[in-house]
Amino acid sequence: MSELFLVAHVAGRGVAIAASQVESVVDIGEIVAVPRAEAFVRGLAALRSRVVTVIDTGTALGLAPTPDDVRRAVITIFEGHHYAILVDSVEDVAPSERLPLSSGMALHRGWASAGIGIVERDGEPLLILDLAAIISATALAA
Amino acid sequence: MTGLERGARMDDLLQEFIAETRETLEAIAGEIVAWEAEPADSARLDAIFRFVHTVKGSCGFLDLPRLARLSHAAEDVLAAVRDGKRTPDTALVNAVLGIVDRIAAIVEAIDAGASLDDADEDLLIAALAPDAQPRAQIQAAPQNRAASRSVRLNVDLLDHMMSGMSEMVLARNELARRLRDSDVDPQVEAALERLSLTVADMRDTVTRTRMQKVDALFSALPRMVRDTSAELAKSIDLVIEGADVELDREMIELMRDPLGHIIRNAIDHGIETPTERRAAGKPLTGRLIVSARQSGNQILIEIADDGKGIDVARIVAKAAEKRLYGVAELAAMSEAAKLDLIFAPGLSSRDTVTAISGRGVGMDVVRANIEQIGGRIVLTNDPGRGLRIVIHVPLTLSILSTIIVGVGAQRFALPRQAIEEIVMVRGNQVRIETIGDAATVTVRGKRMPLVSLGELLDLNGDSPPTLVIVSTREGDYALGVDTVLDTEELVVKPASPAVMATGVYAGKTLPDNGLPMLLLDAAGIAAVAGLRFTPVIAAAAVVEEVVPGVPALLFDDLDGQRRAIALAVIDRVEPVPTEAIRWSGGALRLSIGETIIPLHAVAELGARTEVAVLRLTDGESEMAYAIAEAIEIVALPTDMAPARGTGPIAGVVMIAGEQIELVDPHALFAGQPVTLGSLPVCLLQVDGSGWMETFLKPALEASGYRCVTALAAGETAAVALAMEDSPVRETLAPVVTLRRTPTAERDDDPSIYRYDRPALIAALAARRAM
Numbered sequence: 045m046s047e048l049f050l051v052a053h054v055a056g057r058g059v060a061i062a063a064s065q066v067e068s069v070v071d072i073g074e075i076v077a078v079p080r081a082e083a084f085v086r087g088l089a090a091l092r093s094r095v096v097t098v099i100d101t102g103t104a105l106g107l108a109p110t111p112d113d114v115r116r117a118v119i120t121i122f123e124g125h126h127y128a129i130l131v132d133s134v135e136d137v138a139p140s141e142r143l144p145l146s147s148g149m150a151l152h153r154g155w156a157s158a159g160i161g162i163v164e165r166d167g168e169p170l171l172i173l174d175l176a177a178i179i180s181a182t183a184l185a186a
Numbered sequence: 187m188t189g190l191e192r193g194a195r196m197d198d199l200l201q202e203f204i205a206e207t208r209e210t211l212e213a214i215a216g217e218i219v220a221w222e223a224e225p226a227d228s229a230r231l232d233a234i235f236r237f238v239h240t241v242k243g244s245c246g247f248l249d250l251p252r253l254a255r256l257s258h259a260a261e262d263v264l265a266a267v268r269d270g271k272r273t274p275d276t277a278l279v280n281a282v283l284g285i286v287d288r289i290a291a292i293v294e295a296i297d298a299g300a301s302l303d304d305a306d307e308d309l310l311i312a313a314l315a316p317d318a319q320p321r322a323q324i325q326a327a328p329q330n331r332a333a334s335r336s337v338r339l340n341v342d343l344l345d346h347m348m349s350g351m352s353e354m355v356l357a358r359n360e361l362a363r364r365l366r367d368s369d370v371d372p373q374v375e376a377a378l379e380r381l382s383l384t385v386a387d388m389r390d391t392v393t394r395t396r397m398q399k400v401d402a403l404f405s406a407l408p409r410m411v412r413d414t415s416a417e418l419a420k421s422i423d424l425v426i427e428g429a430d431v432e433l434d435r436e437m438i439e440l441m442r443d444p445l446g447h448i449i450r451n452a453i454d455h456g457i458e459t460p461t462e463r464r465a466a467g468k469p470l471t472g473r474l475i476v477s478a479r480q481s482g483n484q485i486l487i488e489i490a491d492d493g494k495g496i497d498v499a500r501i502v503a504k505a506a507e508k509r510l511y512g513v514a515e516l517a518a519m520s521e522a523a524k525l526d527l528i529f530a531p532g533l534s535s536r537d538t539v540t541a542i543s544g545r546g547v548g549m550d551v552v553r554a555n556i557e558q559i560g561g562r563i564v565l566t567n568d569p570g571r572g573l574r575i576v577i578h579v580p581l582t583l584s585i586l587s588t589i590i591v592g593v594g595a596q597r598f599a600l601p602r603q604a605i606e607e608i609v610m611v612r613g614n615q616v617r618i619e620t621i622g623d624a625a626t627v628t629v630r631g632k633r634m635p636l637v638s639l640g641e642l643l644d645l646n647g648d649s650p651p652t653l654v655i656v657s658t659r660e661g662d663y664a665l666g667v668d669t670v671l672d673t674e675e676l677v678v679k680p681a682s683p684a685v686m687a688t689g690v691y692a693g694k695t696l697p698d699n700g701l702p703m704l705l706l707d708a709a710g711i712a713a714v715a716g717l718r719f720t721p722v723i724a725a726a727a728v729v730e731e732v733v734p735g736v737p738a739l740l741f742d743d744l745d746g747q748r749r750a751i752a753l754a755v756i757d758r759v760e761p762v763p764t765e766a767i768r769w770s771g772g773a774l775r776l777s778i779g780e781t782i783i784p785l786h787a788v789a790e791l792g793a794r795t796e797v798a799v800l801r802l803t804d805g806e807s808e809m810a811y812a813i814a815e816a817i818e819i820v821a822l823p824t825d826m827a828p829a830r831g832t833g834p835i836a837g838v839v840m841i842a843g844e845q846i847e848l849v850d851p852h853a854l855f856a857g858q859p860v861t862l863g864s865l866p867v868c869l870l871q872v873d874g875s876g877w878m879e880t881f882l883k884p885a886l887e888a889s890g891y892r893c894v895t896a897l898a899a900g901e902t903a904a905v906a907l908a909m910e911d912s913p914v915r916e917t918l919a920p921v922v923t924l925r926r927t928p929t930a931e932r933d934d935d936p937s938i939y940r941y942d943r944p945a946l947i948a949a950l951a952a953r954r955a956m
Contacts, residue, residue: 073700074701076596076701076702076703076704077596078685078688078691078704079596079643079644079645079688079690080642080643080644080688080689080690080714081684081685081687081688082684082687084684085684085685087702088681088685088694088702088704089702090696090700090701090702093353093356093357093360093696094696095679095681095694095695095696095702097681097682097684097685099684123683125680125681125682125683126682127682179682179684180683
């Protein structure tokens with residue numbers, strides 16, 4: 045069964061994000077730091093009349109931190125809170141079929157817990173990223 | 187609380203009851219008509235049953251005996267119909283509806299302040315009887331309905347209004363921000379100013395619609411505590427604090443059950459009986475403190491008792507026994523995790539189920555209910571000294587008065603109510619010192635810990651020029667900041683878990699400048715900074731009443747005689763069904779749940795279906811004493827005339843000019859008749875448990891000894907008594923040692939089983955003769 049996926053780039057890789065997890069894609073404004081929070085919490089940003097928690101996706105995945113000038117973010121709601129997941133770029137939204145992770149495929153670091161499947165796009169496989177896993181990244185960053 | 191306030195609250199409750207009853211009546215009008223047309227239709231019954239049941243419940247509380255009587259009668263009949271014991275016919279339906287109409291008429295009369303003749307109410311009730319003759323419908327009195335000054339609203343609607351309101355505030359903020367950035371016509375600014383004022387006013391009003399004083403939750407507690415403690419024969423001093431803290435109306439409703447459960451638990455399981463308390467060296471009266479306070483965007487409701495706390499080892503043993511966790515798993519748990527087991531489903535900390543609590547719906551349900559409303563529950567256990575339970579509930583949406591502080595380049599909000607004062611370091615009133623590695627500050631002679639916010643948050647290591655004196659529940663401390671900027675009213679919302687995990691923030695907010703801001707949690711900062719405050723235990727405000735003599739319960743016995751028994755031996759007073767009492771194995775026995783305890787009754791139970799029993803305990807074993815009715819607690823006079831003959835009566839005392847027989851608990855527990863002797867002195871080497879004074883003394887006095895716990899000058903004891911495990915004190919008198927077990931460990935053990943009355947009396951006599 046085909047569902048909609050947002051195709052984006054995170055840490056230099058192409059990934060797919062289930063459209064059901066995406067509220068919107070925005071460019072966020074000034075980020076206010078949250079001292080003492082985990083490194084993957086970049087800070088807080090205002091989105092219209094709402095305050096979102098900005099997630100440094102690179103750090104959350106256990107990779108290099110997302111550069112400071114990255115402002116594009118995927119807004120998602122998890123357990124009643126709004127989060128902005130920083131992404132390098134967003135390509136488009138396309139229907140695709142969710143495939144299981146190929147057996148024997150060795151994912152490492154954050155990819156292992158955030159990757160929950162594969163979609164084929166123009167013959168190229170893209171990892172499906174679970175935003176919820178990135179948000180609760182305390183465990184995977186370790 | 188003054189009588190006037192109580193009256194005002196009663197009025198509120200009454201108004202609520204009237205509005206609710208009126209509304210339900212309107213809602214079930216259709217059901218009534220349908221039932222009238224089709225009496226056999228049992229589906230209609232439920233709505234009407236619920237109605238009379240609710241009315242009955244409210245009436246008891248509001249003290250409306252007429253309504254209570256009517257609704258009770260109707261409920262009984264409807265219950266019989268529901269159980270199939272009666273078939274609904276037209277006569278029955280008419281009779282029930284007659285009562286429903288009358289309830290409506292009375293409610294209207296109460297509201298209008300009019301009086302309503304109650305002459306025919308007996309007829310209305312009589313009409314419910316199965317053999318009642320069909321009678322003419324009673325005409326409802328003309329309704330003089332007062333114009334209602336209140337409207338009942340759905341909470342959803344208020345919610346909607348509230349969220350619309352906060353969006354409006356934010357929209358105004360944004361508008362103000364945009365206008366500030368550009369040159370605007372002063373007239374536009376004036377208009378904005380007016381808008382701001384109106385919005386602020388509206389916001390206050392809308393907020394108030396949802397808020398209610400937490401007093402609405404606490405007002406029922408004194409009664410509940412009184413009733414519960416009376417049932418358990420415990421004496422409890424309830425202290426309520428912070429009743430004027432306001433909380434979301436709906437939250438108050440949702441808190442009702444969990445709070446009630448926790449308090450009943452505290453009384454039943456936490457606070458000990460007077461005997462146990464005396465043995466533990468505590469004041470006889472237990473203390474229960476219920477308080478509410480606001481902390482950031484949370485309301486904290488705290489229930490603290492000075493009882494025995496939670497026996498963690500026992501909880502762990504129970505969890506192992508019920509196989510909730512493996513033994514190894516339990517052993518590996520931290521103390522906190524072990525304490526947390528109290529919330530495990532199906533684990534009740536007490537072995538026997540009582541009428542008050544511990545029916546299996548335990549703390550697990552309480553926690554689930556609290557978590558459901560976004561709250562959490564924290565236990566602080568101090569074994570032997572008490573238990574403190576703090577329930578944190580969010581203020582779903584709160585508008586907070588804050589002070590904005592600056593540290594480095596960042597700003598934070600601090601709840602204004604947490605701030606005592608703001609002082610400048612450069613003033614000569616303030617001295618900063620370092621004690622060991624702890625920074626402290628002395629402000630006008632008061633020393634307190636100093637926390638540099640810049641250092642704590644890693645923003646600015648310089649020594650802060652401004653100190654905000656913050657007051658938390660545990661104690662005060664000084665928070666060092668770079669600047670204090672402004673005061674602002676903010677809509678605070680909960681921050682995401684990743685932010686809350688830091689422990690120093692209470693929420694997030696979006697002020698006028700459009701930059702998100704974090705609200706600091708004063709208590710959280712103290713905890714993260716590692717401040718340790720010595721808990722200040724509020725000194726007991728009440729001085730223990732000096733009761734002349736030993737307190738005793740005065741009661742009417744089954745044979746009609748008025749008797750008294752030492753209060754200390756009573757664990758609780760409770761009604762039991764007579765069918766739980768059997769003559770078996772040569773004695774009367776009472777079954778309570780799975781256990782059987784001996785029962786003493788001085789007369790036949792007769793045709794009673796229920797009888798009150800005194801549950802007596804000596805701390806180890808239990809027995810019951812059936813009585814007709816408990817009268818009151820009295821102080822026993824010091825003089826007692828020893829009883830002649832046998833039976834469990836220690837003697838006769840004068841209470842309020844009447845001769846009252848004093849029941850001898852030792853005889854009851856020993857199950858032996860009392861004999862008489864002369865009056866030699868018996869020295870009791872008491873061990874502090876009170877057993878000797880309570881159990882042994884009356885028995886020995888009845889046996890003709892005069893018992894003392896210390897010898898007066900020149901007095902010599904004929905014999906002394908000591909427990910096996912307490913050291914025998916130097917005494918000239920021969921000593922009889924008592925042991926707790928029926929059989930001795932060694933054959934040559936000369937000690938006597940403490941309930942072996944003949945042996946004890948014989949041993950005393952023998953030693954005395956030596």
